[in-house]
Amino acid sequence: MSSPDFSPVTVIGGGIAGATSAIALSRHGFPVTLIDEQPVAGGQIFRAPSPYARRVVPPNHEFSGGDTLRQKLAASSVDVRFSTRVWGVSPTLTLDLLGPDGIDQLPAATLVVANGATERFLPFQGWTTPRIIGLAGASILMRNGGTLPGQSVVVAGSGPLLFSVAHQVLELGGRVVAIVDAGHRSDWLRLGAMLSLDPARLTQATSWMLRLRKAGIPIHHRAHISEAQETEAGLLLTVTEMDHPERRHLYAADAAACGYGLKPSTLITRTAGVHHRYDPIGGYLEPVTDNAGRTSRPDLYVTGDAAGVRGMAVARLRGLITAHAIAHDRGVISTETYETLTRTPLRQRRRLEAVSRRMLPLMNAGSAIPAHLQDDTIVCRCERVKAATLRSAIQAGAEDLNQLKAWTRCGMGPCQGRMCEDSARGLLAAACGKTPEEAGSFTARMPFFPLPLTAVTGDFTYSDIPLPKAAPL
Amino acid sequence: MTQALHSRPDVFDTVVVGAGVMGATTALFLARAGQKVALIDREDMFRAASGVNAGTLTLHMTRAQLIPHAIRGREMWLDSAEWLGEDVGALATPGLSMAFTEAEEELLRQRAHVRQEMGAPIEVLSAQEAIRIEPGVNPTLRAAAYCALDGHIPTYRVGGAYARALRQAGVTIIENSPVEGICPVTGGGYDVQMTGRAHPVRGRRIVLSTGAWLEKMLGWLGYDIPIRCLINQLVVTETLPPVMRSVLSIANGLLSLKQFANGSVLIGGGWQGEGNIHQGGTRVIPENLRGNVRLAQHVVPRLNEAQILRVWLGLESETPDAMPLIGALTPDDDAFVVGCVHSGFTSGPYMGRLLAERILGGDPDLGAFDPTRFSSLPATGTHP
Missing domain, CATH: 1.10.10.1100 (BFD-like [2Fe-2S]-binding domain)
Structure with missing residues (x-):
């Protein structure tokens, strides 16, 4: 084993994977900088609720889990840079940042990308009508803002977020008009049969389903919203059965929340030039990683859902394993210690991943639309x-x-x-x-989001501009 | 037509390598004159310089000697419905090149003068006159050169228009096929070999129009012409309310600025990125991004309201004397080149048409562009 290398590690993303990884890395003795676009850590699932949401949303696992994560992070030696977004990355892993003080560059000797997943949306006639929002957006609005997207909501798309969002509507006193799922009912039953491997998910799924059943909410499988029209009374939504397009159902609602599963966020990893693969089951591009998050580029690791969508519980384990792998790669811990530290997390992860993989086709059920x-x-x-x-x-x-x-x-x-x-x-x-x-896939380009021009230009005078010599006559 | 690629080679009258504006225009006019033409590209057509450049139609930045060609090229873009079969959305606007310092004003007058002599309708205006034409410019300017014959094109629309025209003219388009060798065939003509294709494409003659990749391919034919590859940076903003209506630049030519119909502003001017065409991949140099957008904001102060939407880089090729390569490469008159045309997008369709004319037996004046000028190879017979 060579002498340990304690040079700094930069982590992008303060969700469960990134924050867990950052805390574990700092315990291994690395100086760690954690960058996150939110004002506080938590990512999507553990996003910090507003004070209003804390009053109106019944206590839940996401609030308590997020609070614990934020406390652990605050107690650690991790240097956090919140409200900071990454808008570019160079092949040498220098990050272009936009933070509260404008733009900045941060060279990263070792980079852990834990920027999670993005919702997949599939269009339909009239989808740009107001009051149609994504499932993930609806969840943020309700869980973290304590606000319903409408008093009556059609929940549509695919994947487990459908039932989570429907449950959240009921929790805030709203009405779920219908649940429209692109997946097969039999796929859900097969998934249900596997949930004994994941007791936390089993408990949650059982309580959601009982509540939805009790409320008598119609659930359409192998169906999708094919059209939305705006009327004086609200939205008029046409639901079409995918295997029998002549069978249609009309629903009136204040709002529709619609999303077709999640896909890894890959702008950073694609720009950094790591090798990616298309996962035909998930229906998305993901960076190629080993079981510890190592990529084709040395010193660049990807962890959590950014390395392939596997959900919250797996993200925590992945974050931990990646941190131990970096400690091992840097000669901070021996192979033996690495194996001891990762034995249990790897075993737990294998069990949970079996369930997560079963969810991928359910999330990608709209692929034919x-x-x-x-x-x-x-x-x-x-x-x-x-x-x-x-x-x-x-x-x-x-x-x-x-x-x-x-x-x-x-x-x-x-x-x-x-x-x-x-x-x-x-x-x-x-x-x-x-x-x-x-x-194919769209070429990733900088900046990753619209960047205020003045953030780049700053204060300057004409003589500050290094004008190149004139073009030939 | 694909069948021919798998069985015995079918012989094309002309095989054009490089499907950008130069090669595609040459191919189009040859096919319309009755030739059987194949057009090959290493990726999808119009994805390199011809698909990602700034789309500026300007005489301010065109090399003085190429002004007559640029004027004709600009006319062709504005008339694209006539000859290409589709309006690509070229817009005629005035163009202003500005000077903010005494030295720049001197440069401006000098550049305007040589261009006037070559037939460009450029006149130097006072600051007040320039502001009257373009109220959004920085009022600290000292003078501006005004050209009535400028304009711009939404570059992205061009490739699709060419694709339809080429197919209609019967050109065989072979995309995603990097050419890895060109071999003379006994009895005349060439076999063009491509990566990933078992059989070559055979042509009685070939045309090389591969821009930044010309150096390598000219080498196969015995030419040693160092071609410099510029990696030009472009920046586009989100849509803005109207902030300008002309094409704007500065005296030394290192800025191009225009606002498209949808409200987005395109900032270019040839600031450099990093990259290597052989290893692939280009990247933005942060100081050059800052310099380029500072210059743009200095010229049009209202750009301080803009959001940068995207930054990208495009390749431009340049010969040692910064003049084009257009003409025959062999005494047998069976291999030709067209490329390295400074401000090539503006003049591109005209240059491509001239080469087609030359191949079809015409005698356009291509003397200044003779590719043999850099070497001791025998003269081509173009100008005996």
């Missing part, structure tokens, strides 16, 4: 690109997602394709007879 989008449905909201425009570009020879972007502007807007990439890819793959993987 983009192929059948109506021509006048907006796919890219930022640039107002409709399905017909994409189809005509495909006909002209755009058979790759980046060519489709170049010719139609789909994905060129402020969200950088986070919203439209999955549906554009699905539509392209179906139209060309390609697999989603062959259809």
